[in-house]
């Protein structure tokens with residue numbers, strides 16, 4: 364295995380995506396492509412759950428090397444999957460961190476399962492880690508992992524990045540044993556957040572509830588003689604790869620396919636995992652409101668929603684799927700003609716090349732989550748546009764991406780996704796927006812999407828974790 368001057372990178376996340384899967388249809392979420400890029404650049408190991416359930420082999424490591432990346436995976440037992448993954452991670456932490464107390468379930472058993480699997484991760488990965496390796500842990504599944512590694516005597520630099528929001532203190536304290544989770548997080552050296560808002564919520568919690576000493580400027584949190592730094596690292600897209608995918612025949616064919624099937628109408632697109640945090644029923648309510656208010660415009664557009672199912676073992680995900688099927692059926696029932704179907708709802712994923720083609724064919728991108736750590740679809744939609752004739756991004760003000768793309772009403776058209784009137788108004792604005800304004804809005808966004816890309820993100824975090832960060836006087840990476 365390769366080494367760099369500062370040691371290898373050890374990435375630990377819930378799931379490991381083998382490099383070949385890069386760019387494959389979306390079920391893995393934004394983490395996969397990002398980490399494969401980082402590891403093939405620096406060398407090291409990506410450790411996590413294989414995605415397989417196996418009673419006997421639970422915890423046994425399977426090492427594989429492909430495309431410059433070594434992956435080390437373990438299987439989990441079905442009890443582990445129920446309690447740790449479907450239970451505590453996806454029925455407790457995910458809804459709570461997305462401000463959905465109404466969907467948050469807390470069961471003592473799933474909490475124990477979460478701790479047990481974190482301990483098993485620590486036990487399995489420890490022998491693979493050498494003293495000068497940098498260890499980078501990802502996401503809400505593994506909040507206490509750093510502490511479990513320290514308990515085994517590990518003194519390496521250990522960083523953690525949270526891909527989803529950090530909730531406001533008043534919400535977070537509704538989690539039983541919340542102090543225990545955060546106390547465990549104090550064992551990291553660096554904690555990264557997608558936006559200043561999530562980072563500030565974390566700092567506030569540490570000060571108010573833990574009595575930690577907090578430096579708001581540097582993000583340093585000191586508790587019981589240990590200091591951890593919290594900083595903002597907005598994740599970006601793999602610009603070069605995405606542009607290269609956009610030049611392929613596959614992307615071109617996908618674009619043509621949409622253009623020829625939506626002739627004379629403006630195509631609007633939404634691309635999301637089927638998740639209640641993505642605001643899909645609310646998006647349909649906005650379109651419905653637009654049609655109520657502007658019935659004469661029913662022939663002006665077609666809306667394409669691509670939403671492959673995810674986490675289907677969790678009840679709230681089955682519920683959201685039914686709700687969407689119902690709403691799509693109602694809308695199409697009310698507004699279709701024999702030659703017209705206003706909503707196309709597709710339950711499958713597509714490759715990034717095809718998504719590029721679809722985005723380019725669509726003059727409006729609807730990205731309207733109720734809450735989202737960042738949302739990479741917003742950035743991909745803009746990155747796929749023709750600079751001479753760009754489409755309009757309608758973006759939820761509650762997506763992390765709004766901090767970068769919605770500044771001063773110059774880039775994306777920002778909306779409150781809970782308000783059908785607001786969505787309806789934004790759709791009208793986008794449908795009627797003159798070319799000059801579309802170009803100006805595109806220009807306001809494209810620089811940060813191109814420059815603050817995934818390579819910038821991994822490099823900035825890795826460098827700060829290694830202790831080679833630039834301006835320590837700021838809460839933003841250098």
Ligand code: ADQ
Nearest residue numbers: 389392393526634635636669712713735736737738739740
């Ligand atoms: P996700 O919630 O999975 O990720 P997001 O950032 O929107 O969300 O998408 C990740 C990737 O999946 C994108 O590259 C996108 O193209 C792809 N994808 C999404 N829907 C798809 C579909 N229907 N078909 C094909 N591909 C699809 C979590 C957080 C986000 C954060 C990312 C990265 O919830 O807020 O942006 O991690 O940190």
